[in-house]
Amino acid sequence: xxxxxxxxxxxxxxxxxxxxxxxxxxxxxxxxxxxxxxxxxxxxxxxxxxxxxxxxxxxxxxxxxxxxxxxxxxxxxxxxxxxxxxxxxxxxxxxxxxxxxxxxxxxxxxxxxxxxxxxxxxxxxxxxxxxxxxxxxxxxxxxxxxxxxxxxxxxxxxxxxxxxxxxxxxxxxxxxxxxxxxxxxxxxxxxxxxxxxxxxxxxxxxxxxxxxxxxxxxxxxxxxxxxxxxxxxxxxxxxxxxxxxxxxxxxxxxxxxxxxxxxxxxxxxxxxxxxxxxxxxxxxxxxxxxxxxxxxxxxxxxxxxxxxxxxxxxxxxxxxxxxxxxxxxxxxxxxxxxxxxxxxxxxxxxxxxxxxxxxxxxxxxxxxxxxxxxxxxxxxxxxxxxxx
Amino acid sequence: xxxxxxxxxxxxxxxxxxxxxxxxxxxxxxxxxxxxxxxxxxxxxxxxxxxxxxxxxxxxxxxxxxxxxxxxxxxxxxxxxxxxxxxxxxxxxxxxxxxxxxxxxxxxxxxxxxxxxxxxxxxxxxxxxxxxxxxxxxxxxxxxxxxxxxxxxxxxxxxxxxxxxxxxxxxxxxxxxxxxxxxxxxxxxxxxxxxxxxxxxxxxxxxxxxxxxxxxxxxxxxxxxxxxxxxxxxxxxxxxxxxxxxxxxxxxxxxxxxxxxx
Numbered sequence: 001x002x003x004x005x006x007x008x009x010x011x012x013x014x015x016x017x018x019x020x021x022x023x024x025x026x027x028x029x030x031x032x033x034x035x036x037x038x039x040x041x042x043x044x045x046x047x048x049x050x051x052x053x054x055x056x057x058x059x060x061x062x063x064x065x066x067x068x069x070x071x072x073x074x075x076x077x078x079x080x081x082x083x084x085x086x087x088x089x090x091x092x093x094x095x096x097x098x099x100x101x102x103x104x105x106x107x108x109x110x111x112x113x114x115x116x117x118x119x120x121x122x123x124x125x126x127x128x129x130x131x132x133x134x135x136x137x138x139x140x141x142x143x144x145x146x147x148x149x150x151x152x153x154x155x156x157x158x159x160x161x162x163x164x165x166x167x168x169x170x171x172x173x174x175x176x177x178x179x180x181x182x183x184x185x186x187x188x189x190x191x192x193x194x195x196x197x198x199x200x201x202x203x204x205x206x207x208x209x210x211x212x213x214x215x216x217x218x219x220x221x222x223x224x225x226x227x228x229x230x231x232x233x234x235x236x237x238x239x240x241x242x243x244x245x246x247x248x249x250x251x252x253x254x255x256x257x258x259x260x261x262x263x264x265x266x267x268x269x270x271x272x273x274x275x276x277x278x279x280x281x282x283x284x285x286x287x288x289x290x291x292x293x294x295x296x297x298x299x300x301x302x303x304x305x306x307x308x309x310x311x312x313x314x315x316x317x318x319x320x321x322x323x324x325x326x327x328x329x330x331x332x333x334x335x336x337x338x339x340x341x342x343x344x345x346x347x348x349x350x351x352x353x354x355x356x357x358x359x360x361x362x363x364x365x366x367x368x369x370x371x372x373x374x375x376x377x378x379x380x381x382x383x384x385x386x387x388x
Numbered sequence: 389x390x391x392x393x394x395x396x397x398x399x400x401x402x403x404x405x406x407x408x409x410x411x412x413x414x415x416x417x418x419x420x421x422x423x424x425x426x427x428x429x430x431x432x433x434x435x436x437x438x439x440x441x442x443x444x445x446x447x448x449x450x451x452x453x454x455x456x457x458x459x460x461x462x463x464x465x466x467x468x469x470x471x472x473x474x475x476x477x478x479x480x481x482x483x484x485x486x487x488x489x490x491x492x493x494x495x496x497x498x499x500x501x502x503x504x505x506x507x508x509x510x511x512x513x514x515x516x517x518x519x520x521x522x523x524x525x526x527x528x529x530x531x532x533x534x535x536x537x538x539x540x541x542x543x544x545x546x547x548x549x550x551x552x553x554x555x556x557x558x559x560x561x562x563x564x565x566x567x568x569x570x571x572x573x574x575x576x577x578x579x580x581x582x583x584x585x586x587x588x589x590x591x592x593x594x595x596x597x598x599x600x601x602x603x604x605x606x607x608x609x610x611x612x613x614x615x616x617x618x619x620x621x622x623x624x625x626x627x628x629x630x631x632x633x634x635x636x637x638x639x640x641x642x643x644x645x646x647x648x649x650x
Contacts, residue, residue: 016581048575063578
């Protein structure tokens with residue numbers, strides 16, 4: 001293992017998350033994937049472990065200790081090694097809580113972050129049928145009426161939808177301003193007028209619940225507005241800056257599991273009277289997998305630390321960590337299925353699931369094409385600023 | 389209620405390999421863990437404390453300094469204090485001397501209940517728990533699968549027997565050994581792990597517990613292990629292969645008669 005110079009606390013987080021993955025997640029992952037079942041029984045395990053608070057300030061009941069994003073990344077990696085779908089109960093909550101961490105008032109943080117630290121599930125709701133990569137196309141509206149906002153509209157493909165207690169929801173308070181007219185609201189599960197719609201049937205991350213959210217004259221107290229009216233787009237962008245290394249970590253966990261299983265299988269599987277790992281062609285495949293994975297890890301950890309240090313906007317680097325790691329996870333898991341041969345294609349073996357799970361990491365929280373746009377934009381901006 | 393849990397650190401394998409030349413355990417490359425049965429005793433102690441709502445749980449172990457890691461692990465799952473009995477004079481103890489040493493240490497502490505795992509997975513004797521009870525002249529209940537009621541005065545517990553469940557009412561203080569059916573041990577929490585890392589572990593020597601050095605360790609052990617060996621794998625055997633089951637049976641009976649076993 002490369003020494004990434006983790007703190008004692010971070011080593012404990014990694015050990016504990018790895019223990020949970022080994023003892024609680026691995027034994028149930030195939031079944032939850034097959035049945036497309038949300039890991040209800042594991043929520044208490046996560047809550048009692050204290051891991052839900054690793055990215056939340058100590059002042060609100062968490063244990064961030066000044067390195068929230070690095071902690072979040074380390075835990076997401078280990079849990080995702082067990083199951084990337086189950087890991088979303090943790091990582092999807094982080095995404096849902098980040099707008100509160102970034103734009104919340106002291107009161108909002110005290111009220112909601114302490115609940116997330118204790119293990120309550122959160123969800124982030126921006127996507128709509130006509131607003132995916134283009135967040136400016138949001139059609140859900142929020143109209144001020146006395147001391148509350150009235151929300152109307154439908155959100156789509158919301159991770160932890162229907163399972164979460166706390167939602168950060170993006171809606172237009174001024175449609176004439178486009179993206180600059182979006183605002184973010186905290187909505188509690190039992191708010192009248194708010195309901196969860198159909199659960200999606202997905203290719204991968206099947207243990208994660210993905211649902212529609214429906215708002216019909218849903219009255220949300222004005223004090224639940226995060227930041228100022230119209231600041232929602234900025235909140236969302238800052239959230240993605242911090243959350244994308246988490247998707248990278250999810251991809252990293254998937255890829256690491258795929259490599260470990262591949263090495264183990266290649267040592268055991270015998271053909272032509274010798275283990276298949278004795279073939280140099282296969283050894284080189286494994287070596288390539290290992291190199292790409294370690295490069296992912298180094299990039300993700302570096303970006304997470306950069307974010308925690310507060311040293312400037314990390315947008316391009318966050319995009320790099322997510323894109324690189326997810327592309328690696330896709331390649332590595334496809335290769336893992338190849339190493340397993342016919343067995344790899346069968347559901348009885350665990351690698352086809354890894355391949356299905358890996359795909360979403362190239363798509364959500366901004367497709368890898370959108371990420372490359374962000375990276376290129378930063379390159380152009382930097383070059384332009386040097387020109388006199 | 390103050391509960392003492394006696395634990396043992398053992399090699400992490402149920403298939404302990406033995407060096408045939410030296411007749412000792414091969415420990416190379418084998419991690420050390422808390423004896424799995426003891427983890428149920430730890431969990432039950434923590435649950436009883438949570439149920440009663442007062443008191444503390446102390447783990448105690450006799451062994452070399454590296455046993456500290458097992459004690460810290462116990463501290464990470466809700467145990468309040470840990471004591472290590474470590475002294476060269478304790479070395480080489482059999483189950484008699486081990487239980488006497490633990491009992492001698494326990495006499496210096498205040499407690500209402502002593503919990504042990506039913507046996508250790510390395511020695512498998514199941515003698516140390518009952519031995520502690522005898523040396524302390526306390527009532528003992530072995531193979532406890534459920535604690536129905538418990539107070540400082542008495543407890544009602546279920547014993548798991550081969551042919552059923554026995555319900556026992558016992559006066560306290562007492563010594564229980566527990567089976568794995570009693571609970572499902574919790575995982576540590578992050579806060580628990582951090583607390584365990586910083587916790588101070590009290591180390592007591594033979595002098596600290598006022599043990600008579602003639603009665604403990606190798607000197608105080610009435611039994612000794614003369615030889616350990618892996619029994620040779622059974623070989624031979626004969627498969628009776630015939631077309632039909634009656635034919636197999638007929639030939640089997642014939643063989644047994646021939647061998648004068650039938």
